[in-house]
Amino acid sequence: MNNTLLVELFTEELPPKALKQLGDAFSNLLAEHLRTEGHLAERSVVTTYASPRRLGCKITEVAGTSPDKTLVERLLPVKIGLDAHGKPTPPLLKKLESLGLGQVEVNQLETTHDGKQKVLNIRRTVAGKGLAESLQSALQVATTKLPIPKVMSYQRPDGSTVHFVRPAHRLVALHGSNVVPVQVLGLESNRITGGHRFLGQNIVNVQSADTYEDQLRQEGKVIASFEERKTAIEHALAQQAAGDRVVQPSELVDEVCALVEWPVVYEAGFEKEFLEVPQECLILTMQANQKYFAITDQSGKMKNRFLLVSNLHTPTPGLITSGNERVLRARLADAKFFFDQDRKKTLESRLPGLANVVYHNKLGTQKDRNTRLVALADMLAPVTGAATEQAKRAALLCKTDLLTDMVGEFPELQGNMGEHYARHDGEHADVAQAIADHYSPRFAGDQLPRNPVGLAVALADKLETLVGIYGIGLIPTGDKDPFALRRHALGVIRMVIEKELPLDLHDTLEKASTLFAAFPDFKPSNDGLAAFVQDRLRGYLKDQGYSTAEVEAVLSQNPSRFADLPKRLQAVRAFAQLPEAQALAAANKRINNILKKADHVGTQVNPALLQLDAEQQLAAQVHEVEPKAIAAFEAGNYQQALLLLAPLKPAVDAFFDGVMVMDNNADLKNNRIALLAHLHGLMNRVADISQLAV
Secondary structure, three states, X not given: OEEEEEEEEEEOOOOHHHHHXXXXXXXXHHHHHHHHOOOEOOOOOEEEEEEOOEEEEEEEEEEOEOOOEEEEEEEEEHHHHEOOOOXXXXXXXHHHHHOOOOXXXXXXXXXXXXXXXXXXXXXXXXXXXXXXXXXXXXXXXXXXXXXXXXXXXXEOOOOOEEEEOOOEEEEEEEEOOEEOOOEEOOEEOEOEEOOOOOOOOOOXXXXXXHHHHHHHHHXXXXXXXXXXXXXXXXXXXXXXXXXXXXXXXXXXXXXXXXXXXXXEXXXXXXXXXXXXXOHHHHHHHHHHHHOOEEEEOOOOOEEEEEEEEEOOOOOOOHHHHHHHHHHHHHHHHHHHXXXXXXXXXXXXXXXXXHHHOEEEOOOEEHHHHHHHHHHHHHHHHHHHOXXXXXXXXXXXXXOHHHHOHHHHXXXXXXXXXXXXXXXXXXXXXXXXXXXXXOOOOOOOOOOOOOOHHHHHHHHHHHHHHHHHHHHOOOOOEOOEOOOOHHHHHHHHHHHHHHOOOOOOHHHHHHHHHHHHOOOOOOOOOHHHHHHXXXXXXXXXXHHOOOOHHHHHHHXXXXXXXXXXXXXXXXXXXXXXXXXXXXXXXXXXXXXXXXHHHOOOOOOOOOHHHOOXXXXXXXXXXXXXXXXXXXXXXXXXXXXHHHXXXXXXXXXXXXXXXXXXXXXXXXXXXXXXXXXXXXXXXHHOOOOOHHHHOO
């Protein structure tokens, strides 16, 4: 009979940052195992439950017994299983006996060919499994394969030791209204679960799998579904905001959702004097320490009120809000103290202190790094269009906020606090912005630096890290990238392409490497680093919607400048749509192979040695097209430069149909190779179009 199945593990408080992942994994593992065993229908629906004290799963249309299965088992090769008279050999009899099939006759076996030899098989029907048996194995799999951040060991009342994410106290397993007899983590299944610690019944007797949610909500005051609680929290936050904006990053909403079973949102406030502190500090204090939600007006300016999500509903919330206000007040007072103290010293006065901060034991201190950043910013300022002195000044000061009390307490604010303190010190506005922006982009999709000075310092920061860390051999492997070199490489790529910067990567890496000459452990590896960056570039361009062939056509030329790559890719895409594109791409591939095998490739074509009409015609057309294509290329009109190749197709086809390139006459051969080399250079000026050949 197909009924709804409910499984719930009732535990002590689960780790909030992992709860959603644990809940999803628990239900997915159970459902996957039961589906494999044949208990689920195509229309079965899986519902996940995850609250601070429970992991659960409800699945509709679950069969009490799985269907019978027909299995075909391989036994032995025929030459081993049967003798010359077709009788079973001792090895075959022993094999059948081990499978419990001692009474099977030879005529009941099937013979098939596995590609090498004939083999004997037995076809048999295996009875379906009962739900209790399948669920027992599913629970064992689910509880052992959960992505547990840190496994906890605890003792059961009987003295046995159990290993799980948190102590588990009850196990509910219902198929319809019937208990499925299973055991896991030292618990035996029943229909009893627990409600909210304070608002609901301590014991909830679940009548059936279908009544579980409603009973928990009505009797236990628990919203079991993570997504339902999250929706309720977001709706309540919006209501309490009363037209203002709530600062609610999804990570914070998820974490708060994992802390409450019956969410209630209350409004509280704090003194206006704290608004003198940069609002990034206040918001971070609220989110990181107290899990509160800050409120801003529609323009983004912070207000002196906040929202908190409680696990208690009370008609007199004053005690809750006043207690939270008191706690937050102390936190904000600390932030204000740090801010006031930090402003008593200028960023410039902190520079000597960088000598006491180790950057890396093979690359020196932050002061050593600062010197390199200033030199790189000086080099990169003309590339970004920044005022050189401003770029150098921003690079000089960009790491000094690491020595402030505020950043010491909240490392996430590095850069942001530097901007505030720089403005307080009277630094130029572009310099102050650059100090904040030099970490950008911090993550995928993050905004780029806001001004040319910030671009120069951000490029300097990322290139210094890439060259230095790569040069001491700390190359990312697998998913390990402790110095975020992949993110730094992608940041460089985004800035160069999206801001159209005329940066020569190879030249810049060479110059940057010279800044590490004083460190004996540093070994320049610019070719390897350039290849590493190009791998990130390949992924970036594909993410922009370009095909593998289009990307490889451009990157196979190992470009050192990235700014014009989107224009080249658009040109390649337009060229690929031409009727002549495939023939020209195939011809280009053929020319590549000829040039690779040639002993000598000249650059000058001697018209006097062009004897055949086909080679004369091709040379004439190349001579006609070349100046137009070069002019279009130098003007940055890459699409036109490629489209001009289309009329060459008939001449190219005729050349390969009627001309023997590798002629016995060395002069003719070398002249034809020189003509092909000329054509090859013309065809591949924008991109290697042979990559488009299917």
